[in-house]
Amino acid sequence: MGIRQRNQQTAITDIGIIGGGQLAWMMGPAAQKLGLTLHIQTPQATDPAGAIAHHTVLAPVADSHATQRLAQGCQVITFENEFVDLPGLQVLQDQGILFAPRLSALAPLLDKYEQRCYLRQLGLPTPDFVALGDVPWNPGEPVPNPLGFPAVLKARRHGYDGRGTTVVQTQGQLDALVNPVGTEPFLLEAYVPFERELAVMIARSPQGEVQPYTIVETQQRQQVCQVVLAPAAVAPDVATTIAQYSKTLMIALDAVGIFGLELFLTPDGQILVNEVAPRTHNSGHYTLDACHTSQFEQQLRAVAGLPLGDPGLTCGGAVMVNLLGFEDGPADYGDRRAALAALPQAHVYWYGKTESRSGRKLGHVTVTCASLEELRQQWRAIVHRIEALWYGPNTPPAAP
Numbered sequence: 049m050g051i052r053q054r055n056q057q058t059a060i061t062d063i064g065i066i067g068g069g070q071l072a073w074m075m076g077p078a079a080q081k082l083g084l085t086l087h088i089q090t091p092q093a094t095d096p097a098g099a100i101a102h103h104t105v106l107a108p109v110a111d112s113h114a115t116q117r118l119a120q121g122c123q124v125i126t127f128e129n130e131f132v133d134l135p136g137l138q139v140l141q142d143q144g145i146l147f148a149p150r151l152s153a154l155a156p157l158l159d160k161y162e163q164r165c166y167l168r169q170l171g172l173p174t175p176d177f178v179a180l181g182d183v184p185w186n187p188g189e190p191v192p193n194p195l196g197f198p199a200v201l202k203a204r205r206h207g208y209d210g211r212g213t214t215v216v217q218t219q220g221q222l223d224a225l226v227n228p229v230g231t232e233p234f235l236l237e238a239y240v241p242f243e244r245e246l247a248v249m250i251a252r253s254p255q256g257e258v259q260p261y262t263i264v265e266t267q268q269r270q271q272v273c274q275v276v277l278a279p280a281a282v283a284p285d286v287a288t289t290i291a292q293y294s295k296t297l298m299i300a301l302d303a304v305g306i307f308g309l310e311l312f313l314t315p316d317g318q319i320l321v322n323e324v325a326p327r328t329h330n331s332g333h334y335t336l337d338a339c340h341t342s343q344f345e346q347q348l349r350a351v352a353g354l355p356l357g358d359p360g361l362t363c364g365g366a367v368m369v370n371l372l373g374f375e376d377g378p379a380d381y382g383d384r385r386a387a388l389a390a391l392p393q394a395h396v397y398w399y400g401k402t403e404s405r406s407g408r409k410l411g412h413v414t415v416t417c418a419s420l421e422e423l424r425q426q427w428r429a430i431v432h433r434i435e436a437l438w439y440g441p442n443t444p445p446a447a448p
Contacts, residue, residue, distance in 0.1 A: 067128025
């Protein structure tokens, strides 16, 4: 039964979410606002979304048998992350369990090599790439690299927050990373000397309504997002092209929900699609405080078959800074969070994780700006002040 059919028959009020991290946790206030009940599948009782769930199934996100139990309490199931057992979920979908986005929309995206191939099939430009498993190679020999150095080595599955992504500078570095596990798990892509990294969130309803958010600039430190600036300072033709790319993708996938696109803007004005996230995304956290409808509310609206909300900004702009762990062990950082909350126009989100690890996302802070001019003039000072209060004398962490 498709989501269109189900929406015509009964209102959706109970939604399952596979994954119980901060992305699911941040759906809690939106669910309460919309009168929706959330049911969560997550491995640990201490995972953030347990605090907002009506019911929690404690199991790994790839446990499709647990997903079948999750489905008993809800009408539709959506995703907080993409680390799922797609064949196992397909069995459930064949039995009538409803997923949004549908599994056919996830299938081309979960493997990063297959995702790149799909983007190219749609006519969307990407960096050059190769699946290392398709290149002849004997273990112990130098790993073939037809793209030259530097290059970017990526895990085809299960990479996030800098994990599974490495900029390789030399043949020795490439060999050291690949030889222990073989070439099959890896995608190698050409290093792009980009001018800026951009991102956009875009939502699509079951009825085909499409709502893109403003384009943002993201700033990374060793492949981990540190700062998001909304809106990005881009030329109108760049904004038009990115909107076209995102709509092309959502329509081709027949996607329902909200997706995030990460892009490179090169010095010669090229726009390359880097990756697609079939869910809410770190680059959209600013929407909680700077938009009429947050990305989390928009996801629930789409999944429940409700009209999409207004994605427009409610302020001149916003700066979002991730709060990353810089030490290992239990940590609450209450004094630092209080200092951040005292900043003008600051909104602090603490994910409730009980353990800090270097590079782990523990929370974020968004500062809204009254005007676009204020954003352009003040964002560096805002970021510096936030990071000084958060890290103090500690060095901001590199990718784990």
